[in-house]
Amino acid sequence: MGLRDRHRGARAHRRPRLLGDLSAAERAARTDRADALCARAYADAGGPDVGTALVAVGGYGRRELAPYSDLDVLLVHDPDVDPAAVAELLWYPLWDSGAKLDHAVRSTEETMAAAGGDLKVALGLLDLRHLAGDSNLTLRLRTWVFAEWRRTARERLPELRRLTRARHELVGELAHLSVPDLKESEGGLRDAVVLKALVATWLVDVAHTDLDLARRALLDVRDHVHDLAGRATDRVAPEAWDGLAQRTGAADAVAAQVHVRDLGRRIDHISRTTWRRVDAVLAQERVPTRPRRPALERVAPGVALAAGEIVLEASARPAHDPVLVLRAAAEAAERDVLLAPATAARLARESADLPVPWPEEARQALVRLLASGRGLLDVWSTLEETGVVARLxxxxxxxxxxxxxxxxxxxxxxxxxxxxxxxxxxxxxxxxxxxxxxxxxxxxxxxxxxxxxxxxxxxxxxxxxxxxxxxxxxxxxxxxxxxxxxxxxxxxxxxxxxxxxxxxxxxxxxxxxxxxxxxxxxxxxxxxxxxxxxxxxxxxxxxxxxxxxxxxxxxxxxxxGASAPRVPDSEVPLPADVREGVVEIEVSEVADGSRVTAVALDRKGVLADVAAALAVQKVAVRGARAWLQDSYAVSVWETAASGIDAAVLRQQVAAIVEGRLDPRERIARQVRSRRAPSVVVRPEASTTATVLEVRTDDRPGVVAMVCRTLAELDVSVRSAHISTLGPQAVDVFYVQEESAGALSEARAAQAAHHVREVLAGTVET
Structure with missing residues (x-):
């Protein structure tokens, strides 16, 4: 371990946060303290005033330090300057202060090369800010960074688009995640940074006021999350919502969630709108000059298409045309183009209220909007953000x-x-x-x-x-x-x-x-x-x-006036070589799993044996049906698994039947549950069978355990229907006496009691 690593490791456990109240003013004060710390360390290290500079990048460069943020710094120097002596002394005071550093040393040429080869480095340098040393060098580097970003924007933005989409797919949307990531999720702080980079290309612009308000509010939330957790984190754990509610003035944890999700939606809406405009710009051929005013194509009364966005014609009068807002929205959604935010805001502000009941044109426009497909998503978001949905x-x-x-x-x-x-x-x-x-x-x-x-x-x-x-x-x-x-x-x-x-x-x-x-x-x-x-x-x-x-x-x-039609009994081809005690197994692949068909001479417990063999292989059963076909017991199992080996399954069933394999203990371990099971008789559900509804944690083996318990009571399972609602399984069993027919009330209560007792024995304590 090197000296630097020993310093970092020894202080990691006692690193204090960068103290300060959780507000924009305190973020600025926190950054000022960090700036003073860095400037003092640079001076103490003998950093020169010419040829070398210490600069902040990333979130530190944006002056957005949270209580436990890293200090992202770069020691940059001219190619003919050797910064080794300064670098050797510079970092120790910063480590000793308890700050966590993300640092690098590069020449200006190396910095330019790194930015040209790594998009993330280029994005970080867009927030470059001078801390100490040669301010002219910082200015030169910053000027080059922005000039190069604008020069190469058309070539680099497709890559940025791919990276952004990949991050969204991996992390999810801030507005919808159960454990939201304030930074990396769609609509999070990373998207706000990307939007700033898009504006820096000079190809597009954004609604700066709306973005800045949402970004600052989300930074406040992140500050609270850091402070509550006592460490650097961007994820809001479920237990943090009550604390966030108290700190943000929200009525309760649910209101705090709504507040954070709404911030994510606003940033996401601006991001989606801006990326659509970027896509439109990139789709255009480069021409030396462009017409100063885009051509308007009339697409509906009062509505026009201009530069890939739906806008209003000059003659449009929203105050006298209450259907105009729905007409414009439907056109945008059907064409999968932007409803220009300024247009939506004007419609929200000036549109007359629709009469009640709505005229037929308004209802048809609403249906067109709703049926437009994927184009609906962004248009509806725009209508929400501008208050149109609230009015309609x-x-x-x-x-x-x-x-x-x-x-x-x-x-x-x-x-x-x-x-x-x-x-x-x-x-x-x-x-x-x-x-x-x-x-x-x-x-x-x-x-x-x-x-x-x-x-x-x-x-x-x-x-x-x-x-x-x-x-x-x-x-x-x-x-x-x-x-x-x-x-x-x-x-x-x-x-x-x-x-x-x-x-x-x-x-x-x-x-x-x-x-x-x-x-x-x-x-x-x-x-x-x-x-x-x-x-x-x-x-x-x-x-x-x-x-x-x-x-x-x-x-x-x-x-x-006819009687209800009779549904013929299900039939499957019966294997010619089925012998007493032998269960024939066939497996067929379906689109999202496998179908297992088991056939055997009818006997007590055959369904339980097949269910046990599936449980031993940890195959999740989604549904099962069983019936008598001539003298054979037939069962068909729908499973979520693929690649089930019929031969292996056949061998396991045979081992269970012959007593060479007792799966009960293994199944009991699989079925271990955190909550007490519920077993209820549903007498209204069938006149020909007794229906048992079992609710328990979703675990492989529940079907096997229930079938075995019922078989030991001489109760036949006619069919099983398995449904998963989140972490809970709702398994419904249609059962009959061995001689056929529904169970008596006493027998049904006995069966429910035994199943409940068996499953309750697997509850974790």
């Missing part, structure tokens, strides 16, 4: 920046709603009423944020909004029904047996027309796709569509 849809305030309670969701509620509209826009050709679908997508989660179940709370709000925007009474009923039952198909298909007549009847009682059912299928898909990739797997899609087909058949039969 006051109810939006209920869900703006509202976090989702379910871990399966990747966005806040409001962003999820916009993503649902985008997904629904791709499905409008599948339904007879695209307008109803799009408005239902916009309003499906409007009831969230209260104590009442959100689909119940949302229905009257949706009906009120649908009436206000001009839908007829029957259309209002459609929107209301879709909002009320938007979870019906997904929840029923994944937790109930779609082939059980009671399941279909339960859906058909609530969804009474084929038109509503068609719209609900599309809304269910859009809602799931917008939540996360896992929420609309091939398996879930198949279950929902199968249930919808069954329900449609029932509705059509009712309309014609």
């Amino acid at each position: 849809l006051p109810e939006w305030a209920r869900i703006r920046n509202l976090p989702h309670a379910s871990a399966i969701h990747r966005f806040t509620v409001d962003r999820h709603v916009v993503e649902t509209c985008i997904e629904a826009g791709a499905l409008i050709r599948n339904v007879a009423r695209p307008d109803v679908l799009m408005v239902a997508a916009l309003l499906h989660d409007i009831g969230k944020g209260g104590l009442t179940e959100h689909s119940v709370a949302g229905e009257p709000i949706a009906r009120e909004v649908a009436t206000r925007i001009g839908f007829a009474p029957d259309e209002v009923d459609l929107v209301g029904d879709l909002v009320r039952w938007h979870l019906l198909l997904s929840e029923t298909a994944t937790t109930r047996d779609p082939d059980d007549p009671a399941t279909v009847e339960a859906v058909a009682e609530r969804i009474t027309s084929p038109e509503t059912l068609s719209l609900l299928v599309a809304l269910t898909e859009a809602d799931a796709r917008a939540a996360s990739a896992k929420a609309w797997s091939t398996w879930r899609a198949g279950l929902v569509r199968h249930l919808a087909r069954r329900t449609l058949a029932t509705l059509l039969a009712r309309a014609s």
Whole structure:
């Protein structure tokens, strides 16, 4: 270990923060103290006044030191100057002060070469600030840095765009992360730095006031986070929100989260807008001169396209044309271009209120906007930031920046709603009423944020909004029904047996027309796709569509006066060589996992044996169905795993059947849970079987343990339906007596009690 490393290691544990109150003034004072420290160290090291300079770069160069920030410094010198003696003495006083250094020594030529070869170095040098030594050298270097950045901007900005996108994909969005990163996430402080670099190219400009206010507020939050954590960190841990609420004056932790997420949204909106303008500039050919005024292309009454942005015609009068704002927004979204922020601000400021009910043109423009696809995202963000959404849809305030309670969701509620509209826009050709679908997508989660179940709370709000925007009474009923039952198909298909007549009847009682059912299928898909990739797997899609087909058949039969159609029993080809005690296994790959089919002569416990073998391999089971086919027991297992070896699985099942492998202890370890399980009998769910609903931590092996317990009670599992809601598994088992038929009330209670006891024995203590 060298002397420098020994100094750094010995002081790391007692390094004090750069003290100061958490405010812009104290950040400046904190930086002034650091500047004085660096200048004194340079002087004490005998640093010359000519040919060498100590400069600050990065966040220190911007005077944005947080309580535990590093000091990013560069000792730069002319090529004919040897700075070794100064460098040898310079760093020790800074280490001894407790400051954490990120430092380098380079000549001006080396600095230029480093900036030319490394984009991150170039960005850091854009914030270069003189600390000590030769101020003329600093000025020369700074002048060169900016001149070179502007000269090479067109060549370097595509790389900066790729780096920015990669960071966003890796870290996520500040407005939606459960543990937000104030610096690296999309809409974070790093994006504010990138925006400053974009402005320095002289190719684009930004809304400086809005950006500076949001950036300073986010810097204040980071200062609080440092102070609360007692160390340098950019991530806001869940336990920090209460402290942030107290320090920022927010009402509570939720209000503090909303404040931080709103700052991220503002920076992200400015960033998206600016990058669109950069893309437009880069797409243009270089010409010596450009027309001073861009050509206007009229695209709708009062609306024009200019330089890749939607603006207003000179003759437009928002105060006399209340539909103009929706017309302009729809044009921008459909063309996937910017709704110029200045235009949106003017529309928000000058537009007349729409009459109630809205005229047909306004409603059609809203539907066009919602169905425009990916172009909706940036346009809706602009409408939000300028206050247009608040005027058109006051109810939006209920869900703006509202976090989702379910871990399966990747966005806040409001962003999820916009993503649902985008997904629904791709499905409008599948339904007879695209307008109803799009408005239902916009309003499906409007009831969230209260104590009442959100689909119940949302229905009257949706009906009120649908009436206000001009839908007829029957259309209002459609929107209301879709909002009320938007979870019906997904929840029923994944937790109930779609082939059980009671399941279909339960859906058909609530969804009474084929038109509503068609719209609900599309809304269910859009809602799931917008939540996360896992929420609309091939398996879930198949279950929902199968249930919808069954329900449609029932509705059509009712309309014609016929009895409900009989669904034929499922059949699979039976292996010719199945012998007593032998379980034949086949594995087939599906789009997002595998399907395992097991066939054996019917006997007690065969389903439990297959489930145990899957659990031993730690295969996550998403769903299972079992039935008798002639004298054979057939089970089909939907799994999330791929590459399952049928031969290995067959061998493990045989070892379990023959007693050579006892998987119970291994499965019990896998199933260990943090929370007590819930096991409930659902008598209303079926007339031909008894339904047990098991809720516990999502772990491989739960299905195996439940099946084994029921087999020991001489209870047959007809089918199992597995659904994951964040960290919790909801597993539903349709069970019957060995002789077929639902369990008696006493037997059902006994089965539930035994399953509960077995699972409770795995709860961590």
